[in-house]
Amino acid sequence: METNPAPSFLELDHPKKSPCGGNCGDCAKAARSTTSSKSQPNVAQLSGKQSAHRGFRRFQFLTGILLVLSSGAGTYLLATDASLWLLAFSHAVGLMIIVALDLVLGLYSLSSSKSAYLPSVAAAFLGFILQLGDVFTAPQYNMTILYFAHYLFGLWAFDLILGLQLTIILVGVAGRPHARYLSRRKTRRGREFDYSRRSFMKALVGLAGLIGVGVVVGSIKLPAPASSTTPTSTNTQTGAAQGSVANVNELQISSPVYFEYPAGYPNALIKNTDGSLTAVSMLCTHVCCECSFDSASKVFYCPCHGSVFDISGKVVRGPASADLPTIQLRVDGSGNVFPTGINNPGPCQV
Numbered sequence: 001m002e003t004n005p006a007p008s009f010l011e012l013d014h015p016k017k018s019p020c021g022g023n024c025g026d027c028a029k030a031a032r033s034t035t036s037s038k039s040q041p042n043v044a045q046l047s048g049k050q051s052a053h054r055g056f057r058r059f060q061f062l063t064g065i066l067l068v069l070s071s072g073a074g075t076y077l078l079a080t081d082a083s084l085w086l087l088a089f090s091h092a093v094g095l096m097i098i099v100a101l102d103l104v105l106g107l108y109s110l111s112s113s114k115s116a117y118l119p120s121v122a123a124a125f126l127g128f129i130l131q132l133g134d135v136f137t138a139p140q141y142n143m144t145i146l147y148f149a150h151y152l153f154g155l156w157a158f159d160l161i162l163g164l165q166l167t168i169i170l171v172g173v174a175g176r177p178h179a180r181y182l183s184r185r186k187t188r189r190g191r192e193f194d195y196s197r198r199s200f201m202k203a204l205v206g207l208a209g210l211i212g213v214g215v216v217v218g219s220i221k222l223p224a225p226a227s228s229t230t231p232t233s234t235n236t237q238t239g240a241a242q243g244s245v246a247n248v249n250e251l252q253i254s255s256p257v258y259f260e261y262p263a264g265y266p267n268a269l270i271k272n273t274d275g276s277l278t279a280v281s282m283l284c285t286h287v288c289c290e291c292s293f294d295s296a297s298k299v300f301y302c303p304c305h306g307s308v309f310d311i312s313g314k315v316v317r318g319p320a321s322a323d324l325p326t327i328q329l330r331v332d333g334s335g336n337v338f339p340t341g342i343n344n345p346g347p348c349q350v
């Protein structure tokens with residue numbers, strides 16, 4: 001069965017029934033006159049224009065569907081992955097802007113607006129680069145790039161967004177001959193639409209600026225409200241000796257004292273019912289969100305994906321699969337407790 005292939009610029013500007021195949025001098029003249037003469041377009045030109053419009057509309061429809069799907073996958077990620085909000089708020093804001101852009105441009109593309117073409121490809125290009133770039137922000141969250149990449153690529157919605165954005169870029173590239181042809185046509189109001197490298201760069205810079213502002217705003221740290229479960233710093237117990245975390249004689253059974261060891265890494269020291277001491281890292285071994293201690297049920301709870309650890313740091317409920325790292329302690333003759341090392345360090349780098 002014969003198909004109707006996408007017209008190339010050359011095909012569109014030449015009479016289709018020319019016996020010479022468009023290579024003779026007459027045809028060349030006819031092609032030149034297509035853009036220069038003020039005469040009415042002939043049948044071949046009209047059909048070329050219609051064909052280009054039809055082809056372009058098909059690419060735009062596909063782009064629109066893919067953008068709306070990408071927006072849906074982003075919304076799912078924002079709605080289901082609390083670590084985005086609690087651990088990387090600026091990323092959540094960036095993703096929110098990408099989701100909104102995808103939706104607007106998707107609907108715009110579905111309405112067959114030609115002006116959506118370049119911004120859609122630019123948005124997909126930016127989204128793809130930024131999503132991949134996320135992997136390299138791992139050290140900011142105390143993880144290795146490899147570990148964070150393993151987590152991110154394990155999220156189907158993240159993979160789907162990447163795949164959709166890559167497909168939108170490819171569809172955009174495939175639609176270029178139509179776009180180029182239409183952009184060269186003049187209407188009474190000027191060119192049919194603006195298609196140039198400059199316009200693409202302008203769209204790219206504009207969208208990058210918009211996302212950048214969102215990420216910067218999302219990075220602004222607001223003062224945290226005071227909370228009984230929020231770890232503070234070393235020496236949280238009043239009157240503890242210099243360099244110590246607490247004095248064992250002052251500790252209440254099952255009532256944690258929070259300290260940092262090393263600086264910036266939150267831990268909890270707990271006196272057990274038998275008088276022994278346990279100190280565990282508060283950073284969840286799943287994706288390094290900070291846990292909080294639930295004094296009613298005596299467990300550490302991770303707010304990001306709901307992992308639960310018992311008072312000694314053992315996993316009670318996943319998705320975390322490794323126990324919380326424990327802190328080695330030394331108690332001097334006066335009962336002062338000093339952290340001296342870390343056992344079984346997890347994925348959260350120290």
Ligand code: FES
Nearest residue numbers: 284286287302305
């Ligand atoms: S970071 Fe995912 S459960 Fe803790």
